[in-house]
Amino acid sequence: MEILAALEQLGVIRALKVSFFAYPIVNALHIMSIGALFTSVFLMDFRLLGAFGSLPAEPFVRLLRRVALIAFLGAALTGLTMFAVRATDYALMPVFLLKMALIALAALNFVAFIRLARNGGTSTALRISVVLSLLLWTAVILAGRFIGFL
Numbered sequence: 001m002e003i004l005a006a007l008e009q010l011g012v013i014r015a016l017k018v019s020f021f022a023y024p025i026v027n028a029l030h031i032m033s034i035g036a037l038f039t040s041v042f043l044m045d046f047r048l049l050g051a052f053g054s055l056p057a058e059p060f061v062r063l064l065r066r067v068a069l070i071a072f073l074g075a076a077l078t079g080l081t082m083f084a085v086r087a088t089d090y091a092l093m094p095v096f097l098l099k100m101a102l103i104a105l106a107a108l109n110f111v112a113f114i115r116l117a118r119n120g121g122t123s124t125a126l127r128i129s130v131v132l133s134l135l136l137w138t139a140v141i142l143a144g145r146f147i148g149f150l
Contacts, residue, residue, distance in 0.1 A: 004087035033074030099143035
């Protein structure tokens with residue numbers, strides 16, 4: 001907890017706390033990053049499940065994967081910044097810890113999907129991974145929304 005308390009006292013974080021504009025801007029960037037991540041993941045997953053059949057799967061998924069990774073980095077950076085404002089409070093919130101666990105599971109699922117796809121995984125295994133992606137990212141969004149209301 002000492003490390004988290006020290007994080008809250010960093011000059012840039014203290015400035016963020018007192019600025020009328022900075023925190024809302026970081027929060028808005030976080031929401032935009034999450035929106036881009038969520039949208040790209042969902043479009044990619046739905047394409048892998050057979051939707052948008054008129055679009056060639058490989059370039060469509062490749063593009064969306066890049067967008068998702070960039071959006072994830074944006075969400076992670078802005079999320080870490082917002083976490084630092086109240087790190088000691090958030091670290092004790094079960095719903096925050098749940099959100100972090102869900103993000104970790106979604107990341108592990110992504111790695112598993114890539115390995116399955118590269119190693120000729122079965123169609124069923126790939127579909128399970130895609131459906132799991134949809135469920136996990138939806139759960140991440142829901143957990144994140146609960147944080148703001150606790």
